[in-house]
Amino acid sequence: MKFKAAVIVSLKPTVLDAQGETVRAGLHRLGYTGVDAARVGKYIELSLEAPDQAQAQAQVERMCADLLANPIIEDYSVQISGQP
Amino acid sequence: MLSFGVVVFPGSNCDQDCFHVTSTVLGAPTRYIWHESQDLSGLDCVILPGGFSYGDYLRTGAIARFSPVMAAVARFAQAGGLVIGICNGFQILLEAGLLPGAMLRNVGQQFICRYVYLRTEAVDTPFTNRLQPGQVVRIPIAHGEGNYYADADTLSQLEANRQVVFRYCEADGRVTPAANPNGSVANIAGICNRERNVLGMMPHPERCSEPLLGSADGRLIFDSILARMAQ
Numbered sequence: 001m002k003f004k005a006a007v008i009v010s011l012k013p014t015v016l017d018a019q020g021e022t023v024r025a026g027l028h029r030l031g032y033t034g035v036d037a038a039r040v041g042k043y044i045e046l047s048l049e050a051p052d053q054a055q056a057q058a059q060v061e062r063m064c065a066d067l068l069a070n071p072i073i074e075d076y077s078v079q080i081s082g083q084p
Numbered sequence: 085m086l087s088f089g090v091v092v093f094p095g096s097n098c099d100q101d102c103f104h105v106t107s108t109v110l111g112a113p114t115r116y117i118w119h120e121s122q123d124l125s126g127l128d129c130v131i132l133p134g135g136f137s138y139g140d141y142l143r144t145g146a147i148a149r150f151s152p153v154m155a156a157v158a159r160f161a162q163a164g165g166l167v168i169g170i171c172n173g174f175q176i177l178l179e180a181g182l183l184p185g186a187m188l189r190n191v192g193q194q195f196i197c198r199y200v201y202l203r204t205e206a207v208d209t210p211f212t213n214r215l216q217p218g219q220v221v222r223i224p225i226a227h228g229e230g231n232y233y234a235d236a237d238t239l240s241q242l243e244a245n246r247q248v249v250f251r252y253c254e255a256d257g258r259v260t261p262a263a264n265p266n267g268s269v270a271n272i273a274g275i276c277n278r279e280r281n282v283l284g285m286m287p288h289p290e291r292c293s294e295p296l297l298g299s300a301d302g303r304l305i306f307d308s309i310l311a312r313m314a315q
Contacts, residue, residue: 015233016267067150070146
């Protein structure tokens with residue numbers, strides 16, 4: 001079966017996000033002073049073949065641990081959906 | 085005669101500088117190692133040079149660590165061979181797990197290209213045996229992601245095992261927040277592994293190994309490697 005995986009990789013909350021901090025400061029300069037935090041992450045979309053949804057989920061989580069994220073500094077979440 | 089290998093990844097751009105220093109300045113036999121090769125035979129020291137391997141896609145060094153040569157580099161290091169990763173080479177060593185920690189974007193978000201001062205924190209390594217404890221050297225950096233990160237446990241292990249080799253400092257050797265160009269934890273500019281045969285450093289010693297270039301301090305690191313290999 002074909003599946004679509006949506007992977008979101010973000011810096012751990014304990015890690016300073018210099019990019020997010022710059023985005024927050026930029027928003028403040030534009031007048032969006034209500035923004036008190038910004039974090040910048042990555043969105044990765046995969047199309048893959050797997051026997052079922054649970055195995056697709058497990059495969060993509062392994063991919064995250066192996067390559068897509070660096071567990072020292074990043075967290076990830078995986079969302080699997082069927083592909084028409 | 086002792087020999088060097090300079091690994092070339094797609095996107096490496098300091099490979100020729102490293103090759104020039106070890107072959108022409110030091111006069112040591114040197115050969116390029118294409119990243120698809122696993123042949124490190126006859127080498128005493130492998131250099132992972134700076135650059136933007138695989139365009140820095142995903143994370144710096146993240147794709148390069150899966151190049152075939154990296155499995156050979158890991159075996160080479162395990163067997164006691166000397167490995168030095170400079171800038172992108174350091175980032176690759178971190179991604180490959182040959183050194184602990186990870187690299188973040190510079191605090192301040194800027195790519196920084198300028199000379200910095202480094203304080204030598206460990207001289208009992210094959211890369212620093214020609215330096216004095218606390219010696220200040222002037223070596224340039226050129227990176228956007230040199231903000232070294234390690235969690236508290238890893239950092240205390242690094243300190244306890246004296247694996248911190250260089251720290252960013254003032255010209256007089258004081259380690260201050262102002263002398264830290266990129267936000268690295270504990271002003272760390274370079275670390276080695278516990279066995280002390282793998283060094284990663286963000287500054288570029290190959291860019292300052294001849295007086296003509298404004299500083300020859302980098303030569304001390306290459307001379308140390310030669311001195312160690314000659315033993």
